[in-house]
Amino acid sequence: MSADHIAAGPPPGARPDWTIDHDWSAYSQAEHDVWTTLYERQAGLLQGRACDAFLKGLDALDLHRGGIPDFSRINEELTRLTGWSVVAVPGLVPDEVFFEHLANRRFPAGRFIRKADQLDYLQEPDVFHDVFGHVPMLTDPTFADYMQAYGQGGMRALGRGQLHNLARLYWYTVEFGLLETPEGLRIYGAGIVSSLAESIFALDDPSPNRLGFDLERVMRTPYRIDDFQQVYFVIPSLKSLLKATLQDFAPIYERLSQAPDIAIDEMAPGDRVFTCGTQAYALAGGRLASA
Template sequence: MLHRALATTDHPRGWRDYVVPQCWDAFTPENHAVWDLLFARQVELLGSRVVTPFLDGIDLLRLSHPGVPDLDELNAILEPRTGWRTVAVTGLVPDDIFFAMLGERVFPVGNFIRAREQLDYLEEPDCFHDLFGHIPMLADDDFAKMVEHVGRLGGAAIAAGHGELVARIYWHSVEFGLAREGGELKILGAGLASSFGEAHFSLESDAVERLPFSVPRAVRTAYRNDVFQPLYLVSDSVESTVEEILGTRADDLLAIE
């Protein structure tokens, strides 16, 4: 599963130039049916294998309501809670734009949903990955602060010519991180929470490495974006991930490198 933080290009525009109207009424009955199918099977697959703040976010944001979520209705719940809001974009946006959005507590959502024939794999993240995978954790105040901080770190790192350092932190925590909770290994990252195939694989496969998460290790650990991950970083808890990343400054990253 790719994420828009991987896209790069030269451009003169600010992040607001990438925002488009969601046009919720344009989603077809088939689009809504695909969302409902994806949602039902992923909730069943995950069960208790995902961290508690994710499950709490599903309930708080009423994501179980049938059909593709209306972003205006979602924002009416999310923004008063943690200050985050979602906006529609047509597809991948460049790294600096993505991190700028995160730094202002704005999360871009691909304004399309996969076809029924693409349920198990989609090269470019759609609204199911973005809304189901990412947004529940943004209803948790501490995690929401951490993702904002990652955005600000990303902007500073890109300005210094080292945006890849923060992309790795983001990848190994927000996208494909694992965490321990109540003595059990659980899913933390959105790329795993929204993936039918990789969710079980990340927790159960004997073919991968699972190493303790730390910011220095994340910064030094490259990743694959075209296959299941060969390595996952595991946090002692959601709280420990949040604390360590919030305590990281841009200068610290350059020193790690």
């Protein structure tokens, strides 16, 4: 998603839609090595933790071959499977640009990759987060439709002044969502699957709340951008997530405009509780506060 410091127009070298050439040949061997290191440790960890749709997408796109994937290569298979493609952008883009790309089944991805000394934390999403974290799920037809519907909904919501509510939906599903399965909870959110520490924390740590997904509940809940989440929302299926999005949000926004936020660590009436977390991690100051 976007940030306050984004320029009003495309930076030099970018097209009007903020896309740039991927320029895969410009990556150094050191940059490819960073990708390989990140890929190998995450791919091994995520067996039995990530949902089947993510793991199948990871295999289908062959993201391990040759270091950082060439977008033109993975787009051949991605487009064949769901009609999506990955487009390179210089960094975070404005909301209207982001929504327009999603609505047209294009996923904007940064082309830079973190340094070797930044493997465990990076403030701005890089190509590993964007491609390893997000793109495998776009091979699943249902999730691919959800992402397009989200983009279309964002375009409709731009003039309503409630993008913060819509951003929460993206955050707690696309970035930090959990899925209920017969085998237990599984990860599908990109912010979790691309992070070694949060892949463990999100499923195993007693600190966060894990609650059943409810659209309006999610849209009333703030989130953390600088540390592990204090609450994760669990969807029963990808189809149920898509169904929740394929409705008129106008009456929802009207209700939300009259409803207060729900505190990030609060348990609300009607919550379906998978885990009533201790919040011990957040109360102790978290990763960054104690660093």
